[in-house]
Amino acid sequence: MLRLIPKNWKTDTYIIGLVWLSTLLLIVFSHEQPHLHVGEAVYMVFRGLLAVLLLYVLLPRFFYKGEYALFTLSAVLAFAVFGSFEEGVIEPFFFPYTRGADPWSVTGVIYMAIETMPMIAVMTFIKLAWDSKEAQENLVAAHSEKMESELKFLRSQINPHILFNALNNIYSHSLTDTGKAPDMLLKLSDLLRYTLYECSEDLVPLERELVSINNYIAIQEMGLEGRGFIDLHIEGDTQGKFILPFVLITLVENCFKHSFDTQDKGIEIRISIKAGADKLCLKTENSFDEDHRTENEGVKEKGVGIANVRRRLELLSGGEFSLTHGRNGDVYVLELEMPLKTKGAGRD
Structure with missing residues (x-):
């Protein structure tokens, strides 16, 4: 009894x-x-x-x-x-x-x-x-615990992926151009510090996320070596704004991987980030070669990354986002709109 x-x-x-x-x-x-x-x-x-x-x-x-x-x-x-x-x-x-x-x-x-x-x-x-x-x-507690477990799993997928690609680039340059390796290691160190220690909260400063994106792009640019170009454009007021961590950098990382896996040269990557009062817009465009032998592998990885981001947005943004992607000729285009939080509302 x-x-x-x-x-x-x-x-x-x-x-x-x-x-x-x-x-x-x-x-x-x-x-x-x-x-x-x-x-x-x-x-x-x-x-x-x-x-x-x-x-x-x-x-x-x-x-x-x-x-x-x-x-x-x-x-x-x-x-x-x-x-x-x-x-x-x-x-x-x-x-x-x-x-x-x-x-x-x-x-x-x-x-x-x-x-x-x-x-x-x-x-x-x-x-x-x-x-x-x-x-x-x-029921609410169980749902919250399920969400937390799922988010931890999604995050565990992201960190090793970014780290593995960055280490590959640094390793390649350590063999051919040792002068670039120290600077790349410093940028990688800052990127890891951010992903491992500063992203434990549901929301992170937008400016810090953008610094990590710049570090990641700098590491990738060093490995580009004249095989193409990267254009990053950021506009809007980013101060005092908060964003879900690992969303932007994951989509940017997938953008690079999609091009690098399907092209040896002629790589073109354009990234545009616009911060509004309460909304952030991201647009990525990356070239790809559908006849390349590793194209299927690259598209598969890109699909996994986008699915990962979509799931995190569904769990944490309450469905207040728009994510579209697809091919436009030999260019893969992705567009994301997601809410931004101000400092006063960033911890609710």
Whole structure:
């Protein structure tokens, strides 16, 4: 029986106890001269035990599991047993010359049930309402925990991906141009510091996200070596604005990967970021060669990154975003609109 009692049993028991006490007080003051007969007190305690049986045993064991017929049958049986005990034992003992003088009868049991029903009904309403509130809170908590776990998984996919590509570029230059390697390592160090230590919050400063994008692009530019060009254009007021982390940099990283995986030369990448009062617009355009032997691999990776970003936006932005992408000839175009938060509203 103890295993069936919910974790909020103390609180709703206090509330139900107040209902029971109020009923007891009604009996006390129902007499011309307020008093409480010991037999009436025994009645109330006995009927309180019936309420405990109904609310803490039968309700969770049958009603909450959808076994309504069993619950109804058990409740009727409980009323019959308690009513019979009251008719056959309590009344003859405490009221031998009044109610106890009559023999046991079904009518007496029904009368006991009718008398008890108002109190049981109020207690049941309170119990159902309280349990419903707890179930809703548990559902919200479970959803929040699921979201947090999913976001951690999505983030774990992003960090190694960016790190792996950057290290590949640095390794290539360490073999051919050792003069560039130290600067690339510094930019990579700052990028990792940002992704590992500064992105634990749901929102990060837009300016810091843009610095990381600049560092990432600088690392990629060093590996471009005349095989194409990169154009980054940022406009708007970025101060005091907050944004979801890993969204922009993931899409920028995919933009590079899509081109690098499908082209050896003639790479063209254009990135435009516009910050408005409460909205940010990102547009990326990258060339690709659909006849390149690694094209399928590149498109597949790009699809994974976009799906990752879309899922994070769905979880954290409440659906307030627009993300479109597709081919326009030999150029892959992606456009994103997402909400920006000001410093005052950035932590809600």
